[in-house]
Amino acid sequence: VTTLLVSHRYKEVFGNYIIETARSHGITLELAALPPGPEGRIDEATAARVEIGLFSSDVYPAFAKQYFSATRATTGLKWLHLFNTGVDHPVYASILQRGVRMTTSAGTTAEPIAQTAVAGLVMLARGFPRWLASQRERRWEPVPVNQWARDLRGQVVILYGVGNIGRQIARLARAFGFKIIGVDPVAVSCEHVDELHKPEELDRLLPGCDWLVLACPLTKETRGSINARIIGQLPRGAGIINVARGEIIDEPALVNALQSGHLGKAYLDVFTTEPLPADSPLWSMRDVIITPHGAANAGGNEARVNALFLDNLSRWTRGEPLINEITSL
Amino acid sequence: VTTLLVSHRYKEVFGNYIIETARSHGITLELAALPPGPEGRIDEATAARVEIGLFSSDVYPAFAKQYFSATRATTGLKWLHLFNTGVDHPVYASILQRGVRMTTSAGTTAEPIAQTAVAGLVMLARGFPRWLASQRERRWEPVPVNQWARDLRGQVVILYGVGNIGRQIARLARAFGFKIIGVDPVAVSCEHVDELHKPEELDRLLPGCDWLVLACPLTKETRGSINARIIGQLPRGAGIINVARGEIIDEPALVNALQSGHLGKAYLDVFTTEPLPADSPLWSMRDVIITPHGAANAGGNEARVNALFLDNLSRWTRGEPLINEITSL
Numbered sequence: 001v002t003t004l005l006v007s008h009r010y011k012e013v014f015g016n017y018i019i020e021t022a023r024s025h026g027i028t029l030e031l032a033a034l035p036p037g038p039e040g041r042i043d044e045a046t047a048a049r050v051e052i053g054l055f056s057s058d059v060y061p062a063f064a065k066q067y068f069s070a071t072r073a074t075t076g077l078k079w080l081h082l083f084n085t086g087v088d089h090p091v092y093a094s095i096l097q098r099g100v101r102m103t104t105s106a107g108t109t110a111e112p113i114a115q116t117a118v119a120g121l122v123m124l125a126r127g128f129p130r131w132l133a134s135q136r137e138r139r140w141e142p143v144p145v146n147q148w149a150r151d152l153r154g155q156v157v158i159l160y161g162v163g164n165i166g167r168q169i170a171r172l173a174r175a176f177g178f179k180i181i182g183v184d185p186v187a188v189s190c191e192h193v194d195e196l197h198k199p200e201e202l203d204r205l206l207p208g209c210d211w212l213v214l215a216c217p218l219t220k221e222t223r224g225s226i227n228a229r230i231i232g233q234l235p236r237g238a239g240i241i242n243v244a245r246g247e248i249i250d251e252p253a254l255v256n257a258l259q260s261g262h263l264g265k266a267y268l269d270v271f272t273t274e275p276l277p278a279d280s281p282l283w284s285m286r287d288v289i290i291t292p293h294g295a296a297n298a299g300g301n302e303a304r305v306n307a308l309f310l311d312n313l314s315r316w317t318r319g320e321p322l323i324n325e326i327t328s329l
Numbered sequence: 330v331t332t333l334l335v336s337h338r339y340k341e342v343f344g345n346y347i348i349e350t351a352r353s354h355g356i357t358l359e360l361a362a363l364p365p366g367p368e369g370r371i372d373e374a375t376a377a378r379v380e381i382g383l384f385s386s387d388v389y390p391a392f393a394k395q396y397f398s399a400t401r402a403t404t405g406l407k408w409l410h411l412f413n414t415g416v417d418h419p420v421y422a423s424i425l426q427r428g429v430r431m432t433t434s435a436g437t438t439a440e441p442i443a444q445t446a447v448a449g450l451v452m453l454a455r456g457f458p459r460w461l462a463s464q465r466e467r468r469w470e471p472v473p474v475n476q477w478a479r480d481l482r483g484q485v486v487i488l489y490g491v492g493n494i495g496r497q498i499a500r501l502a503r504a505f506g507f508k509i510i511g512v513d514p515v516a517v518s519c520e521h522v523d524e525l526h527k528p529e530e531l532d533r534l535l536p537g538c539d540w541l542v543l544a545c546p547l548t549k550e551t552r553g554s555i556n557a558r559i560i561g562q563l564p565r566g567a568g569i570i571n572v573a574r575g576e577i578i579d580e581p582a583l584v585n586a587l588q589s590g591h592l593g594k595a596y597l598d599v600f601t602t603e604p605l606p607a608d609s610p611l612w613s614m615r616d617v618i619i620t621p622h623g624a625a626n627a628g629g630n631e632a633r634v635n636a637l638f639l640d641n642l643s644r645w646t647r648g649e650p651l652i653n654e655i656t657s658l
Binding site: 111116127 | 386387390441445448452455461463464465472479480482500504505603605607609618619620622629
């Protein structure tokens with residue numbers, strides 16, 4: 001019997017499914033469910049049996065703290081599977097340091113994130129914020145012909161990061177006619193970009209682009225990398241899309257550039273401080289679209305995470321390499 | 330010398346370009362520009378010389394009446410080229426009845442219209458109206474996991490009309506994973522749809538779709554065709570996108586279905602009465618996006634219309650068939 005730590009809701013919704021599917025792979029699972037509510041704890045005897053942890057989307061963000069303190073109590077924890085992709089939070093480094101193996105669900109939300117990012121890009125590029133502002137005031141205000149949105153076809157997107165998410169963004173944005181210039185420190189090819197460059201080339205590339213789209217992980221290298229100097233090299237009126245991590249952008253520099261009009265448009269799903277404070281000027285800027293770190297939200301995510309977890313569980317049992325294993329942070 | 334009737338603005342912006350390009354094709358053009366302002370008229374001697382008319386986007390809607398009364402004064406008018414695609418307005422039938430040949434710019438705005446339609450579709454399908462409502466109140470409100478938007482991949486779009494615009498909508502929506510069922514009275518194939526059916530099949534198809542997207546011309550057959558009975562066959566919560574003509578939908582039936590919750594979402598660019606009256610309930614419905622008949626607006630339209638007009642002008646001069654000629658209405 002292998003004991004798996006899950007959330008209360010996860011056990012209720014998916015418990016039987018996970019147990020039965022694991023059984024069909026020859027694995028006998030026992031679920032240790034974290035009781036509901038912020039004070040919920042698992043008892044010591046159960047904690048001692050837990051071998052595997054599954055950090056599911058319903059735990060984030062409200063119960064993440066409680067979940068991770070439960071994992072600290074699981075002295076025999078060997079492997080933790082995460083519903084998410086980004087492992088920039090310090091808790092993950094500390095889990096690795098304990099000798100616990102860790103796998104992410106990278107790829108399972110790439111498509112919804114890319115769909116949301118490209119929705120934001122096209123909303124801005126086609127001029128929806130102006131139309132929506134008129135709608136709120138019940139005013140029919142056709143845009144004068146000399147202010148019509150520029151053709152999307154031929155506009156240049158610099159796509160910073162061509163991993164699972166970036167590749168899907170490239171594919172979708174290219175269907176709309178955008179030219180995609182990928183920038184990535186490691187990728188050597190990407191099916192859907194028109195050009196692929198190293199980050200060292202950014203300085204040369206930025207003045208010729210219309211949109212900067214961030215789809216990279218938060219790392220030592222990317223933290224704060226989109227700073228006032230980089231933003232200053234974008235042409236006046238350019239747009240920024242961030243579905244990666246807020247900390248990649250120097251947020252005060254972003255706010256300044258939007259306020260001065262140097263940047264013309266932004267779609268932001270992630271912020272340096274989340275929840276984005278109510279007094280942030282970003283909330284109420286013309287041509288700035290804000291979503292609450294929800295670009296990935298999609299009804300099929302849990303099924304995709306479950307399928308990936310069960311695949312990894314079967315690999316774990318057979319001693320094979322795990323998919324999406326993180327070995328250093 | 331061939332005399333071409335254009336708007337004042339058109340002559341100022343494109344006059345030299347059109348004259349020079351025509352000259353390179355061996356055609357000598359004289360431009361008769363309608364003076365600015367609603368009272369502007371061309372003199373009788375000029376009107377008598379006009380052989381060709383070019384109805385440009387800047388004339389619509391404010392100066393359309395003035396333009397068409399000028400064409401009535403042009404006794405020798407032989408050919409009228411239109412910037413637009415839809416020729417449902419009665420003025421066009423009366424022009425044909427005068428024996429004037431008429432060509433449209435069908436195809437020149439297909440891509441921007443499709444981009445806008447799919448932007449509206451994806452905004453609704455990913456749940457942007459809810460996020461935007463939170464943003465307006467500066468509130469960070471993540472959507473609970475059990476209310477996340479359904480996966481786009483696999484949702485079914487019934488696309489009514491697979492002409493220039495419909496084909497582009499199919500191509501873009503399919504990139505997002507939607508399954509596309511085309512419905513068209515005449516098309517026998519379409520590259521980007523998963524299935525293609527005749528309108529007689531609608532009754533059978535509607536209960537299985539998530540979205541009804543209208544991209545057909547307004548004709549005797551389509552006028553009022555999306556009525557209470559058709560809407561009633563859509564599953565509860567389905568969405569409607571209309572970038573075609575308002576009169577295709579029975580608008581009171583649409584309003585009823587949105588108010589009752591039978592329809593869950595709509596993106597509407599066109600209406601039975603335009604401007605949409607300020608007291609229309611459509612303006613302020615949750616999950617209804619309104620744009621002011623601007624889906625086609627794009628900076629490159631005029632260049633595409635000019636290129637098409639010049640191609641047709643060269644054909645006209647050589648006595649060859651014209652592109653997009655309308656021979657009956």
